[in-house]
Amino acid sequence: MDKKQNKAISRRDFLKTAGAAGLASAGLYACHNASNPAGKNKADTAITGEMTYRTNPKTGDRVSLLGFGMMRLPSVGGRSAREGNEEIDQETVNQLVDYALEHGVNYFDTSPAYCRGGSERATGIALSRHPRDKYFIATKLSNFAPSTWSREASIAMYQNSLKQLQTDYIDYLLLHGIGMGRDGMKEFEARYIDNGVLDYLMEERRAGRIRNLGFSYHGDIRVFDHLLAEHDRYQWDFVQIQLNYLDWKYAKQINPTNTNAEYLYNELAKRHIPAVIMEPLLGGRLSNVPDRIVARLKQREPERSIASWAFRFAGSFPDVLTVLSGMTRMEHLQDNLSTYSPLKALTDDEFDFLQQTATQMMQFDTIPCNDCKYCMPCPYGIDIPALLLHYNKCLNEGNIIADPQDEDYQRARRAYLIGYDRSVPKLRQADHCIGCNQCSPHCPQGINIPHELHRIAHYVDNLKQEKTGGKRQQHRRRRGWQ
Structure with a gap:
């Protein structure tokens, strides 16, 4: 047809x-x-x-x-x-x-x-x-x-x-x-x-x-x-x-x-x-x-x-x-x-x-998580739905910006990191995923959960590195190094 x-x-x-x-x-x-x-x-x-x-x-x-x-x-x-x-x-x-x-x-x-x-x-x-x-x-x-x-x-x-x-x-x-x-x-x-x-x-x-x-x-x-x-x-x-x-x-x-x-x-x-x-x-x-x-x-x-x-x-x-x-x-x-x-x-x-x-x-690249929690509990204590939903929320609100040169980057970075720590305790965040993949087979949406968690962990790490880098640059400027 x-x-x-x-x-x-x-x-x-x-x-x-x-x-x-x-x-x-x-x-x-x-x-x-x-x-x-x-x-x-x-x-x-x-x-x-x-x-x-x-x-x-x-x-x-x-x-x-x-x-x-x-x-x-x-x-x-x-x-x-x-x-x-x-x-x-x-x-x-x-x-x-x-x-x-x-x-x-x-x-x-x-x-x-x-x-x-x-x-x-x-x-x-x-x-x-x-x-x-x-x-x-x-x-x-x-x-x-x-x-x-x-x-x-x-x-x-x-x-x-x-x-x-x-x-x-x-x-x-x-x-x-x-x-x-x-x-x-x-x-x-x-x-x-x-x-x-x-x-x-x-x-x-x-x-x-x-x-x-x-x-x-x-x-x-x-x-x-x-x-x-x-x-x-x-x-x-x-x-x-x-x-x-x-x-x-x-x-x-x-x-x-x-x-x-x-x-x-x-x-x-x-x-x-x-x-x-x-x-x-x-x-x-x-x-x-x-x-x-x-x-x-x-x-x-x-x-x-x-x-x-x-x-x-x-x-x-x-x-x-x-x-x-x-x-x-x-x-x-x-x-x-x-x-x-x-x-x-x-x-x-x-x-x-x-x-x-x-x-x-469909132009927004959200992760198709429905918060059904069939992936839970994670054997390593990770709050999988909260991590995915926080990412989607920030994406919908325009707070996912990869380019540090973007004029809204610092505002978006701060919003993501503050919300990240408020939404998910540190011991349950994405960087604790070891990729055991016990979660994905239970996901009705077929999400490759370890891949998404590693992607989020990498993104968060980059945001934190930028924050550290920004402080280091300010320190160098104060000392007259650049």
Whole structure:
């Protein structure tokens, strides 16, 4: 198929999308928010209407278009519990869950692997305080480690999820991270086929203890295509994919091991398999965009947040069941609620505008880290995501300048070094990487992590050398040596 024809099909699909999502905004899938007896929060004024819902074609579930991703739960120190060794702040999690339910969110996505193993328990505590028929629980069989590939270990993990979540059935169960690893197909077969675990899960679905069975896809496209080719056998109820306006056409260009979201979504749509969307913000990269992109988006919609553009993009496709967001703080939740209460579907012109924006963003050589932390923990204590994200942040803000003759070099150098030490303790910085490469095989984005860490360490070393050199030159001048 030539590029022109492919573009025409994509545009036609999107026009259908905008129409369907527009009906949803008008009330076809909507219901009123619950009242808030505690009184309105200041940010409630931005939540102008009713949550947009999508209907699961198999079960009739009315699922909120905004799904709560329980991957980045708040810690007692105020950060994400995925960072450091801080415990989950259960009281704040309860408040976030209560507020989400009050405002129409009913899909909560967790995993045994999230928050260093604590997410399912915290999710279970928060949700069990509410009637079971008021929410849908999604969790995953996260048997990544070879030690969990046996039938017994995998089944034990699944049964422990039921215990931690305080429920006797799972609404949406996923095979977690299909396609990841050095050989995606081989690992998929070892994790789910050779041990009979997928057959076991299908039996659990027939028994009603799993209401919907699907998988989350990362990496090897052969596995994705294989599982869809076997759809008649497995009858996938839903599939979770990474979709956002940058990955729509540029995922493979960013990283050859990834697949463009346009292909993934269309393959699901033509089989009428609902899509659950992860990484609508690319781990925050689409809310922390370069200043030039901020100006472009704000010129178009001054009152909307930068993140809202990405959420509107993901939600505007009619075969999307829900869009997941990891919301650590109340303001994240409130902003996302304002975007989906109700959804203002993208117009065809806005879709083009975001594709042009994505093309402009491709000019920035950011590292495609989504802060998923699958690379962690590093055996040498390096804070890999913090290092990569700090580099991206400085790049977006114009603080990566290699030429010492540039008039902004000294300002940028100072900003990078100060931020570097504040973001990452010295013992966890890039210069401690020995290149063992235990991290890269676990990265869904296929980043060559040791290469990037060595590049950052070299860059930081050059900045520090320049600082030392600058002091030496000043000293020489004072002594009359030059």
